[in-house]
Amino acid sequence: MITCLGPLALTGCTGSDGPPSLPPAGVYDHDAAGENSQAGPAPTDGVAGALTRPLREAGWFCAQVRANADGRALWCRIGRRDETDAVSPQVAQFLLDHDDRLAWGWFPPSQANQKDDQVAAAAAPALTAIWPGAGDRVRQEVGDFDRDLETRTTRRGDDIPRAAWRDAHADYSYDGHNGLVVTAQDTSVRRWPFGSEHYATAMSSAVDDLLAGGYDCFYPPQQSCDRPQSNGYFRVALRGDQIVSAQFGIGSRIESGRQRHPLSEEFPHGLTFLTEAVRRPVTERIEQSRRSGTGFAGIVAGTVVIIDARRGIAGGDDLVAYFDIQIGVPLAAT
Incomplete structure (x- = not known):
């Protein structure tokens, strides 16, 4: 695990080791490429089905929300009620290429609780379903990061502590603000889908x-x-x-x-x-x-x-x- 207090704070953390940009640079800088903004149920087969099945079985709502010639975007959500009856939503986002391979994923912390146990609880079973061992590593890295953060007594400036690691499948970045961002190593989508014309006006x-x-x-x-x-x-x-x-x-x-x-x-x-x-x-x-x-x-x-x-x-x-x-x-x- 690499734990960074900021892009340049610790030895081994260079500018390229900074947190991934959200969204990645240039992914929406393109003309329409067969954009389809009509939502449908999340697929139940293939990688998309395996990825979302643990979430759906845990009560999440999942849908394919848009697609284009290069890939498709999936979105999952669950709402949890607190003691005041207010709903705290948690979401997960996935981008798959046209061959049904995961290219990118994001597990933000819930709006009301930025404790990472909910992030790891969502990410680990989903990623394990397509990449054996990935979920165990997520739990380990997020748990280690949590314990390190609890025992740390000082911070440098306004930098946000972050953990980053890599396995045979993807690069991972985790912090308490953005949650977990997953970027596949051998799969990418050049033009991310951006349509909404089916349902929305200007x-x-x-x-x-x-x-x-x-x-x-x-x-x-x-x-x-x-x-x-x-x-x-x-x-x-x-x-x-x-x-x-x-x-x-x-x-x-x-x-x-x-x-x-x-x-x-x-x-x-x-x-x-x-x-x-x-x-x-x-x-x-x-x-x-x-x-x-x-x-x-x-x-x-x-x-x-x-x-x-x-x-x-x-x-x-x-x-x-x-x-x-x-x-x-x-x-x-x-």
Whole structure:
């Protein structure tokens, strides 16, 4: 194991030993190459199936979220509830080439807990399924890194401690901020898929509707908008002006079986950041959760939809709840 306090902090840690860039340089600097942004279930056979099977069996949702002529991107997610009923998501990302070989993978720490036991617990069985011995090494290196970090009493400047190692399959980099990044040694994808046109429109065409719904939104350059009167938010990941994924929060208040906080109160013209092809079925899926107070993780009309529900008062025909909703998936390594 190489433990670095920074790219140049220790003997043997040179500039090239620094943490891998996210995303790797140049992987999205290309014209469209047969981009397909229609999501589907993660494959159950081949390397893709073996890689995701341990996660799916542990309760993760996995999907193939986009592809192009050179490769395909897989995305897995699980949401864990804390003592306040808030959901803490953890994700895993994989990029495979057109021959179904893993080229790159990323296991970020969960948003609420950057302890690496969750990273190792996800990465080890997934990598072992395709590369024998890789998972045991991940557990060992991450565990050693953890123990070293707990006993270290000083740090140099603002550098982030990092562990790096290599085996016959890949180069690995781990730190508490980025989690585990895996770069295969003999497989690469030159042009990473970036499509989202199947389900999303441009931010410039959606911002006026957000303003009409009461959002404070100053685009460009702002990519995060707030709606103070309802504790709402709307934020996007973009490629240029094109929306790649959108997240927003909205409440639900049902009294005597009737919705008292209609979706149109915040989106008066509907979810115009979605294409017409998916807008109606995605909206219906969201409204179903808002009526029942339940969450959802799945694919609707070729679109990844994640709904995390936090229920408040519920009884009879009455319901108060808040929903954190994600539509689409950010580009790999972003």
